[in-house]
Amino acid sequence: MDSKNIPRGLKIFSHFGLPKPVGHTVKGDIHPAIIRLGLLFSEFRICGANARAIATLTAFKKVIQDYTTPAQSSLSRHLVTHLSPQITHLVAARPMSVTMGNAIRQLKLEISKMDFDMVEQEAKNSLCEKIDNYIRDRIIFADEVIQDLAGKKIKDGDIILAFARSSIVEKVLLRAHEEGKKFSVIVVDSPPLLEGCKALLTTLTNTSPNPIPCTYALLPALPSLLTEVTTVLLGAHALFSNGAVYSRAGTALVAMMAKGHGVPVVVCCETYKFSEGVMVDGFGKNELAPSKITRSTGDSINVTPSTNLEILNPLYDLTPPTFITAVVTEVGLIPPSSISSIPLALGKSTL
Amino acid sequence: MDSVVTLRPPDKASALARFDIYPAYLRRLDDEQISTPLAAILALTELIENSNADTMFELVKALNDGAEELKRRASNPISLNAGCELFTAFVTLFPHDSANFADLKRELVRQGQKYAVEALTYRRKIAELAVGFIKDGSVILTHSYSRVVMQTLLLAHERKRISVFVTEARPRGLGIKTAEALTAAGIPSTVILDSAVAYVMEKVDFVLVGSEAVVESGGLINAVGSNQMAIIARAANKPFYALAESYKFHRLFPLSQYDLPSHHSKILSFPRPETATSLAKDEHGKKPSVRITQEQISENNPDVDYTRPDLISLVFSDVGSLTPEGVSQYLVGMFAG
Numbered sequence: 001m002d003s004k005n006i007p008r009g010l011k012i013f014s015h016f017g018l019p020k021p022v023g024h025t026v027k028g029d030i031h032p033a034i035i036r037l038g039l040l041f042s043e044f045r046i047c048g049a050n051a052r053a054i055a056t057l058t059a060f061k062k063v064i065q066d067y068t069t070p071a072q073s074s075l076s077r078h079l080v081t082h083l084s085p086q087i088t089h090l091v092a093a094r095p096m097s098v099t100m101g102n103a104i105r106q107l108k109l110e111i112s113k114m115d116f117d118m119v120e121q122e123a124k125n126s127l128c129e130k131i132d133n134y135i136r137d138r139i140i141f142a143d144e145v146i147q148d149l150a151g152k153k154i155k156d157g158d159i160i161l162a163f164a165r166s167s168i169v170e171k172v173l174l175r176a177h178e179e180g181k182k183f184s185v186i187v188v189d190s191p192p193l194l195e196g197c198k199a200l201l202t203t204l205t206n207t208s209p210n211p212i213p214c215t216y217a218l219l220p221a222l223p224s225l226l227t228e229v230t231t232v233l234l235g236a237h238a239l240f241s242n243g244a245v246y247s248r249a250g251t252a253l254v255a256m257m258a259k260g261h262g263v264p265v266v267v268c269c270e271t272y273k274f275s276e277g278v279m280v281d282g283f284g285k286n287e288l289a290p291s292k293i294t295r296s297t298g299d300s301i302n303v304t305p306s307t308n309l310e311i312l313n314p315l316y317d318l319t320p321p322t323f324i325t326a327v328v329t330e331v332g333l334i335p336p337s338s339i340s341s342i343p344l345a346l347g348k349s350t351l
Numbered sequence: 352m353d354s355v356v357t358l359r360p361p362d363k364a365s366a367l368a369r370f371d372i373y374p375a376y377l378r379r380l381d382d383e384q385i386s387t388p389l390a391a392i393l394a395l396t397e398l399i400e401n402s403n404a405d406t407m408f409e410l411v412k413a414l415n416d417g418a419e420e421l422k423r424r425a426s427n428p429i430s431l432n433a434g435c436e437l438f439t440a441f442v443t444l445f446p447h448d449s450a451n452f453a454d455l456k457r458e459l460v461r462q463g464q465k466y467a468v469e470a471l472t473y474r475r476k477i478a479e480l481a482v483g484f485i486k487d488g489s490v491i492l493t494h495s496y497s498r499v500v501m502q503t504l505l506l507a508h509e510r511k512r513i514s515v516f517v518t519e520a521r522p523r524g525l526g527i528k529t530a531e532a533l534t535a536a537g538i539p540s541t542v543i544l545d546s547a548v549a550y551v552m553e554k555v556d557f558v559l560v561g562s563e564a565v566v567e568s569g570g571l572i573n574a575v576g577s578n579q580m581a582i583i584a585r586a587a588n589k590p591f592y593a594l595a596e597s598y599k600f601h602r603l604f605p606l607s608q609y610d611l612p613s614h615h616s617k618i619l620s621f622p623r624p625e626t627a628t629s630l631a632k633d634e635h636g637k638k639p640s641v642r643i644t645q646e647q648i649s650e651n652n653p654d655v656d657y658t659r660p661d662l663i664s665l666v667f668s669d670v671g672s673l674t675p676e677g678v679s680q681y682l683v684g685m686f687a688g
Contacts, residue, residue: 153606231606264606326568326604333604334683335568335660337676341683 013312016288026089033062034086038093042290047195049237049273050167053099054135056090060107061128068120075123076114083108095287098238098246098275106134134272142270142330143168147175150233150268150328158183158230161258164248165195166235168268170203173233177212184213186225190250191218192289192313219250226261234319236269242278243321243336245269246285249314255323264325271329271342282317289313370401372417373424386498388434388598389467391421395438396463399456406452407443414439427654428612429572430563433601438463473596473669478503481559481594481667487511489556492548492584495520495574496529497561499594504559508538515540516551520574522649548580552587562595565668567604567682569660569675571595572611575653581662590664597670600682605657618653 026035037059040046046055060083067082069075087104090096096104110130114123146168154160154176160183162169173185185204189196197216205211217225232254238246245251245267255265279285321336331342375397379390398417404410418435422428442459481503485491491513493500507513515533519542520526526542533540543551558580564572571577571593584591605611660675667673673681 153610264610266606325606331683332602333567335604335676335679337569338679338683341680 011310013283013286013288013314016286028085028089030086030089031059031063031066033059034089038089041090041094044193047193048165048167049097049099050139050270052097053103053272054139056100057103057107057131057135060086060104061131064124064127067124074116075118075120076112076116079111080108099273102272102275103134107131138272139270142272143171145330146268146270146328147172149333150266151176151179151181153231153266154181154183156182159186159228160184161186161188161225161229161232161254161263162200163188163196163232163234163251163254164190164193165198165200166248166268168270169233169235170200172268173204173212174207177207184215186215186217186229188217188219188222188225188250188254193248193315195248219253222254222257226257226263229258229261229263232258232263232265234265234267236267236273237316238273238275239267239269239327239339240275240277240279241340242280243324243327243339244279245319245321245324245327245336246275246279246282246316247319249282249317252282252317252319252323255319259323265323266326266328267319267324267336268328271331274339274342279318280320282314286317287315289315370398372398372420376421376425384471384498385467386596386599387425387427387430388437388596389470391418391431391434392438392463392598393467394421395435396460396467399442399460399463402456404452404456410456411439411443414442427563429601429603429655430599432603432612433564433599436602437598441466470596470598473598474499474502475506476669477594477596477667478506480672481592482507482510484557484592484665484667484672485511485513486556489513490516490554492516492518492551492555492558492580493529494518494526494558494560494577494580495523496525497594499596500559500561501529501532503594504533504538505536508536513538516543516555517541518543518545518548518576518580520576521545522645522652525574545576545579548576549583549587552583552589555589557590557592558584559592559594562593562599563655564599564601564603565593565595565666565678566657567602567679569663569666569678570605571658571663571666572601572603572605572655573658575656578608578656578658578662581658585662591662593658593663593666595666595668597668600668600678600685602682608653608657611655611657613653613655617650620651622647 037046037055040055041052046052063083063086064079067079069078083104087096090100107127107130110127114127118126150172154172158181160173162173162185176183187196187201187204201214201216204214215225234245234247234251234255236245236247240246245255247267258265324336326333327336327339329342334342372394376390376394379385379393380387385393395414395417398413399410402410402413404413414435418432418439421431421435425431441462445455445459445462477499485503485507489507489511491504493504493515495518504513504515515530515538517526517529517533517540530540530542560571560573560577560580562571562573566572571581573593581591603612608614660678663675665672665674666678670681
């Protein structure tokens with residue numbers, strides 16, 4: 001065996017294990033909707049915290065409708081055990097996002113609160129309704145409120161900087177444009193996913209009646225552009241109790257540079273993305289992009305891993321709260337230091 | 352304050368005549384002790400007295416319309432806004448289980464007037480709290496004229512020895528009023544130039560200012576010059592304390608100086624350059640000089656500025672001494688959800 005040809009593996013981030021290979025192995029009795037979802041996740045066809053949470057919940061609705069309680073057991077006790085292998089399959093395809101985790105936790109709570117005596121079909125319908133309400137209240141309606149609040153901070157003549165593609169930032173910009181505000185956008189992007197180009201830029205330049213004037217740049221061009229920028233709008237994958245923002249890799253750089261130039265940094269985030277933990281850096285929790293995605297940028301230089309070369313592509317990074325000016329949630333604009341008081345304000349003991 | 356509240360009977364004449372809230376507001380402001388948010392709250396209680404709304408929905412709408420009217424006509428809408436929002440939120444959340452709507456209106460008016468009376472004691476509470484932070488022999492720097500700072504300094508003078516530097520606070524020159532009042536009370540005080548704040552900062556023990564509003568970010572909105580003072584205090588490592596009554600806490604979140612509602616296009620604008628023909632040279636070949644008046648200067652300059660929360664050490668309020676982060680947690684707890 002020629003030892004020179006075995007790749008040595010990543011030295012740092014090796015605690016995340018190797019990037020998951022795109023496998024079609026299915027262990028156990030998995031619902032077809034979940035198999036389909038797992039495939040879409042691992043191919044990065046569904047990307048983004050909100051999209052993944054909505055897709056997961058929609059798939060679970062199908063699973064719940066197709067489920068039958070075995071004899072000698074009750075829905076409220078057995079359904080959770082039934083869902084566990086489905087969740088494991090999704091996690092095997094791609095590590096779970098914080099939004100999916102929060103949504104699933106809420107779902108399990110609702111299942112355990114189900115009335116023992118309820119007829120099975122009624123219980124299933126009630127659960128599906130609760131899932132619909134969760135999506136509607138905490139994602140769709142929350143987004144509407146955030147569009148309103150963040151839109152108020154966009155004035156005529158502003159130059160807004162957006163990084164990669166966040167579903168909520170896209171909605172905010174489109175809504176402000178619909179309201180007739182005249183502003184321009186700088187879209188800053190970074191490989192390997194290049195979401196800014198493929199998704200955000202196309203949407204913004206295709207608005208009718210007149211497209212939003214946009215500039216597209218890659219991350220290294222940021223310092224020269226920041227002198228022109230009025231506000232930086234960022235999305236988030238998750239928000240931690242200490243006010244730190246966990247978002248697409250590159251966000252921390254944008255926030256840090258903007259702060260250095262005195263440009264306000266506004267993060268748009270729904271409250272269901274809050275996580276009760278505390279994070280201080282991007283090493284404890286992260287995800288590595290699989291090599292399939294890395295190679296899809298279509299350059300002439302195709303970097304392949306060899307004995308002396310490994311490709312490292314973390315998908316997320318952590319922005320410390322000191323770089324953030326304001327967080328826009330559906331309960332209002334709050335400074336990052338006050339994140340922990342939101343659950344109390346909402347009348348909940350947990351998120 | 353009367354303990355008996357009478358509602359005017361809705362006769363045809365008053366039903367047709369619209370209650371004008373702005374003169375009512377100005378009338379309330381005549382009382383020296385009443386600040387703008389309290390005057391707004393009292394003006395809104397008068398609106399309820401004169402309103403012929405029959406449902407809560409109509410009443411809240413009338414209150415919102417009244418608040419909009421005040422905001423439009425008053426020159427400084429920020430602290431006024433804080434008072435209006437506080438009162439409207441109070442009315443909306445008030446338990447309306449009384450069968451008679453007129454009874455409810457009477458109760459609301461009574462509560463409003465009771466709050467105003469109680470609010471006048473807030474300045475004393477804040478003074479008591481702040482005096483604990485003033486050591487004997489302190490040298491204090493303050494800005495412009497603030498009633499709550501005056502009360503604190505006078506209270507401190509009763510128990511300790513203090514000396515005070517006051518900035519002139521151009522263009523309105525209210526700092527002179529502060530120095531005169533302090534000297535009359537026997538406190539050694541001097542007026543310093545606004546440009547001499549950095550010069551004097553090393554001699555000062557701490558900075559004490561009042562406020563127009565304390566905002567959601569934990570920052571401060573106060574007479575222009577406060578931000579400057581806070582930056583210099585931070586550079587010289589001196590504490591910067593702000594005194595604010597709880598009705599001045601506002602849900603505004605300015606992202607920068609120019610994101611304030613009081614910012615308008617005339618501030619920091621350049622006057623239109625004179626065209627060549629109008630500045631024709633006279634017979635001696637000299638151009639006529641351009642005169643800039645003090646009035647023009649006041650028009651082109653802001654009245655208030657925004658101080659960032661990281662520059663403020665503590666905010667003293669009737670709800671206690673809060674850090675800037677604590678202010679936003681208080682506001683989120685009160686208004687969110």
